Amino acid sequence: MADAGVEALTTFEQLLAGGLLAGLVFALVAVGLTLVYGVMDVVNFAHGEFLMLAMYATLGLALVGIGPLVGLPLVAIALFLFGVVIYRVFIRRLLAGPPEATVFGTFGLLVLLQGLAQSLFTGDFQSVPHPPFQGTLRLGAVALSQATLVEGIGALVLTGALFAFVEYTETGRAMRAVAEDRVAATLMGIDVQRVNALAFGIGAACVGAAGALLMLSFPVFPTAGASFALTAFVVVALGGFGSIQGALVAALLVGMLEVLGGYYLAPELKMVPVYVAYLAIVLLRPQGLLGRR
Amino acid sequence: MHVRRLGALIVTALVAAAVSGPAATRAADAPEIVIGSVLPLTGALAQTGAGLRTAQQLAADLVNGHVSYPLPMVGKTGLPHLGHARIRLVFADSQGKPDQARAAAEQLITQEHAVALIGTYASSTTATASQVAERAGIPFLNPDSSAPGLTARGLKWFFRTTPHDGTFAENFYQFLGDLKKSKNIAVKRVAVVGEDGLFGTGAGDAEEAGAKKYGYDVATRVSYPATTTEVNAEVQRVKTSSPDVIFQASYVPDALLFMRGYKQQGVNVKAIFAQDAGFVDPNFLKAIGADAEGVFTREVFSMDIKYRNQAVPLIDQLFRQRSDGAKPLDGNTARDFMGVLVLADAIDRAGSTKPDAIRDALMKTNIPGKLTLMPWSRIHFDATGQNDGGAGIIEQLQDGKYETVWPFDVAVRPVVWPMPAWKH
Numbered sequence: 269m270a271d272a273g274v275e276a277l278t279t280f281e282q283l284l285a286g287g288l289l290a291g292l293v294f295a296l297v298a299v300g301l302t303l304v305y306g307v308m309d310v311v312n313f314a315h316g317e318f319l320m321l322a323m324y325a326t327l328g329l330a331l332v333g334i335g336p337l338v339g340l341p342l343v344a345i346a347l348f349l350f351g352v353v354i355y356r357v358f359i360r361r362l363l364a365g366p367p368e369a370t371v372f373g374t375f376g377l378l379v380l381l382q383g384l385a386q387s388l389f390t391g392d393f394q395s396v397p398h399p400p401f402q403g404t405l406r407l408g409a410v411a412l413s414q415a416t417l418v419e420g421i422g423a424l425v426l427t428g429a430l431f432a433f434v435e436y437t438e439t440g441r442a443m444r445a446v447a448e449d450r451v452a453a454t455l456m457g458i459d460v461q462r463v464n465a466l467a468f469g470i471g472a473a474c475v476g477a478a479g480a481l482l483m484l485s486f487p488v489f490p491t492a493g494a495s496f497a498l499t500a501f502v503v504v505a506l507g508g509f510g511s512i513q514g515a516l517v518a519a520l521l522v523g524m525l526e527v528l529g530g531y532y533l534a535p536e537l538k539m540v541p542v543y544v545a546y547l548a549i550v551l552l553r554p555q556g557l558l559g560r561r
Numbered sequence: 562m563h564v565r566r567l568g569a570l571i572v573t574a575l576v577a578a579a580v581s582g583p584a585a586t587r588a589a590d591a592p593e594i595v596i597g598s599v600l601p602l603t604g605a606l607a608q609t610g611a612g613l614r615t616a617q618q619l620a621a622d623l624v625n626g627h628v629s630y631p632l633p634m635v636g637k638t639g640l641p642h643l644g645h646a647r648i649r650l651v652f653a654d655s656q657g658k659p660d661q662a663r664a665a666a667e668q669l670i671t672q673e674h675a676v677a678l679i680g681t682y683a684s685s686t687t688a689t690a691s692q693v694a695e696r697a698g699i700p701f702l703n704p705d706s707s708a709p710g711l712t713a714r715g716l717k718w719f720f721r722t723t724p725h726d727g728t729f730a731e732n733f734y735q736f737l738g739d740l741k742k743s744k745n746i747a748v749k750r751v752a753v754v755g756e757d758g759l760f761g762t763g764a765g766d767a768e769e770a771g772a773k774k775y776g777y778d779v780a781t782r783v784s785y786p787a788t789t790t791e792v793n794a795e796v797q798r799v800k801t802s803s804p805d806v807i808f809q810a811s812y813v814p815d816a817l818l819f820m821r822g823y824k825q826q827g828v829n830v831k832a833i834f835a836q837d838a839g840f841v842d843p844n845f846l847k848a849i850g851a852d853a854e855g856v857f858t859r860e861v862f863s864m865d866i867k868y869r870n871q872a873v874p875l876i877d878q879l880f881r882q883r884s885d886g887a888k889p890l891d892g893n894t895a896r897d898f899m900g901v902l903v904l905a906d907a908i909d910r911a912g913s914t915k916p917d918a919i920r921d922a923l924m925k926t927n928i929p930g931k932l933t934l935m936p937w938s939r940i941h942f943d944a945t946g947q948n949d950g951g952a953g954i955i956e957q958l959q960d961g962k963y964e965t966v967w968p969f970d971v972a973v974r975p976v977v978w979p980m981p982a983w984k985h
Contacts, residue, residue: 279797282826286793293790393813395848404825411825485821486790487814487848495788495814523791530794536757536784538794 278409283527285410291523292420295516296481298500298507299426300474302515306504307434308447308467310359313374316497317381318472322347322479323488324389330396330483337400340480344473351472355465363464378494385490393487401484415484422481423516426474431512433470443467447510502546508556518557521545593649594640594914596621596904597669599680599690601657606683609893613682613705614652615883616894619876620901621650630872633906633928640909648905651675655686662686666693676914677702677907679900682893684708691719700907700920704900705893709767712947718916720923720942722903723896724951729859730767732953733808733834734775736857736967746978748805748831750780754795754819755810755836756787764810764836780804787812796822810836813845820849824983831979832857834955841963851961855980858963859953861892865965865973866936866954873934895934903928903940936971 301315312318322343329339354377362373401414434440442463445453454460486492503522507514522542530538549556598617601610625647629636639645651673653665662681669675670693677700681687687706694701695716702720703711709725740746753768755761765782772779781802783795796819799807807830811819816839822828835858839845846853867873876898877890890898903926908914911922928940930950939950956963957977964974 275801279801283793283797286791286797290791290793393842393844395817395844397847411827413821413825487817487844489814492814495790499790527791527793530785531797534784535795535798536786538789539786 279531281408282410283531284524285407285412287524287527288520289412289416289420289523290527291520292423293416293482294496294499294503294522295427295519296419296423296478297475297496298503298515298519299423299430299478299512300471301500301504302427302507302512303430303434303443303467303474304471305501306507306509306511306515307443308464308471309509310363310464310468311370311374312359312468312471313371313497314377314381315475315500316493316495317378317385318347318351318475318493319479319482319496320385320488320490320493321350321381322476323483323486323492324385325476326480326483327394327396327488330399335400336396336480336483340477343480344476347476347479348469348473352465352469354472355468359468360461360464382490382494389490391490393489395487396483399484413485418484419481422477423519426477427512427516430470430474434512439463439466444510499542502542506546506549506556508559511556511558514556514558521557592643592646592914594643594646594908595649595651595673595675596901597666597673597675597678598650598652599655599662599665599669599678599686600652601682601686602652602654604656604658606657609682610654610657612884612888612891612894613897616880616890616898617650617679617901619879619883620898621648621905623879624648624902624905630875631870631932632872632876632934633902633932634909635902640905642909642912643914648901648908650901655681655683655690657683657686659685659689662690663693666690670694670697670699675699676916677904677919679704679897679904682706684711687711688714691716694718698916700904700916700923702900702904702923704896704903709763712945716946718920720946720948722900722940722948722951723861724937724948724953726763727767727770728951729836729953730764730771730808731774732859732955732967733768733857734771734777735952736955737777737806738775739967739969740976740978744976744978746831748777750778750802750804750806752780752783752799752802752804752807752830754783754785754799754807756812756815757784758787760836760838761787761810765808768808785815787815789815789818792818792822795819796826796828799823800826800828804830806830806832806834808834808836809840811839813839813842816840816842816845817848820852824852827983829982833980834858846958846961852983853958854961855977856958857966858956858958860956860963860965861953862890862895862935863954863956863965863971864889865971866934868973869931869936869971870934876934890934899933899935899940936968 304310304312325343326336326339362369401418403414405412405414442458446460446463503519504515507518525541526538529541600613623635625639627636627638639647653669655662655665678694679702681690682705684706687703691701695718700718704722707725709727712721751772753765755765769779781798783798785795833856837858840858880890907922908919911918930938936954937950937952940948941950943949954965955967957966959974966972966976
């Protein structure tokens with residue numbers, strides 16, 4: 269009986285640790301979205317596809333001998349440029365139209381990017397050759413994947429950096445001003461288009477870094493980003509619009525609910541507690557956990 | 562120039578003669594027997610469909626030819642009991658769509674006067690096309706659709722040579738039974754793990770039913786969303802249920818997540834039985850490396866069947882020649898090839914092109930497994946029209962390559978049991 273109790277406790281510890289790490293991975297993917305969707309209030313349904321492109325870019329670099337960690341800054345820069353270009357030629361025009369325009373427009377971008385990946389890279393599942401950090405870290409009875417741990421640390425660093433950028437830099441303040449009131453921001457002499465393009469680029473750079481890190485433990489395929497993107501949207505909405513730290517808290521909550529729900533309820537129902545929590549927040553506290561509005 | 566052209570003509574004539582066989586032995590007025598074939602020749606499945614068409618046509622040509630192989634009806638210059646009548650395949654396109662398959666079947670029966678139908682690869686198109694044959698009272702032979710329900714519809718004119726998804730689950734239990742006899746292994750508890758789509762649930766249901774039938778305990782049944790990005794809870798569920806073996810139906814990303822999870826959490830079982838799919842994908846093998854050593858999977862076909870029937874490499878060679886080079890014979894094309902032979906055998910024994918006679922002959926079909934390209938024990942239809950001799954083969958990942966280990970008479974390597982424990 270005592271043995272059974274110890275075993276149950278060990279399982280719980282393992283699930284808790286696994287859930288926290290899973291949450292950090294969700295946070296990693298959500299970081300870019302917290303800026304674009306959370307702070308700027310621009311819906312980018314192709315967020316997952318940006319992630320997918322970053323993963324392919326990482327794979328490409330790995331195939332010429334540049335590993336995911338060394339390749340990370342290169343991928344982030346490439347995605348930054350990609351984001352700025354997409355904003356300048358596409359999103360900017362959508363924002364000038366009715367609110368639905370960004371929804372349908374970015375959804376179209378999602379379909380286009382998935383289709384392009386399918387035809388260029390085929391539907392095969394591809395992993396980087398010999399990625400680092402494939403071992404296991406043991407803390408007592410708890411076993412954790414080193415790769416996931418690195419991804420989790422990446423999430424914390426990126427969230428911290430983004431938070432500092434938005435809160436303490438001139439550009440960050442300008443971004444918040446634009447999100448709050450576009451017209452007023454323009455009147456204050458803020459170049460809205462420039463700020464938006466920059467925000468979109470930085471959001472894309474974050475997802476670029478995320479893609480590079482995810483290649484430590486996931487294969488890439490044309491719909492690889494879609495699996496992560498839905499959770500990322502839930503995380504940002506749950507955490508609260510305009511709150512970067514809220515997204516981190518929400519991601520950890522989602523990770524734990526998913527893992528604990530999956531074990532103690534049933535694996536096929538593991539998303540149910542997540543969506544119940546989401547619905548509860550939307551109904552009871554529409555501004556999200558740490559939202560300002 | 563003239564000489565060269567004449568030479569080419571002669572060579573062409575010789576080749577034609579060699580392929581078609583001595584025309585003299587065939588009664589000049591022997592009628593052609595039309596078999597209608599419904600296949601996905603355009604659409605998403607077009608590539609597969611093209612291979613199946615080549616395989617079926619090859620089989621028909623060998624039936625009409627005079628070169629003999631250890632295969633039924635091959636090399637008898639047509640059907641002997643019907644005055645060496647040649648069989649002629651007429652193909653119609655299903656586009657991989659159920660309604661198109663229905664139209665194609667109707668066209669083959671009413672306009673081409675096919676005496677029997679064969680096809681159609683996708684289970685959904687086989688369902689509709691075979692309904693048309695049922696209404697018209699024309700035998701329908703399905704060599705290649707694996708949905709178990711197809712032979713559970715109570716159709717009178719439907720025959721299926723391929724084993725269905727339930728068979729593969731049974732094979733794992735038969736394999737375990739054989740190992741109990743030969744190696745005295747002890748397995749009692751099985752964990753059934755699979756993604757929650759049609760593939761995973763179908764496999765899981767069959768595995769659970771098999772456990773009951775063969776006297777095993779289901780330690781846990783884990784069904785997870787295929788697009789999940791983490792399997793913490795799932796792996797813990799398997800671990801705490803302490804199974805002896807795991808049955809697993811997964812695609813590539815989830816197969817990777819589970820194998821890494823099992824390793825991390827030290828889930829040591831005697832065997833993991835995979836339902837093909839993610840576990841045989843080259844990208845899975847590349848990413849997982851040595852960690853998947855010892856995993857078992859089921860397959861419909863392997864070149865190793867050559868150890869039972871020497872025709873396998875010869876048919877493979879002929880098939881490659883016709884499919885522009887490099888495409889080898891595989892599970893789909895080998896099954897479709899056999900399908901045409903089974904129909905030819907039945908029509909010949911019927912000695913008639915009347916549908917009733919062909920159906921009666923099909924019901925009396927009994928082709929020994931050694932005379933097929935497949936790992937089957939025989940081709941013989943039960944009351945539902947399902948081949949009761951169907952079986953898959955079981956392969957085990959040994960030194961980075963899947964090797965046939967069961968049935969024992971086509972095995973190329975001995976079974977490694979239990980699979981190696983995780984090294985940390």
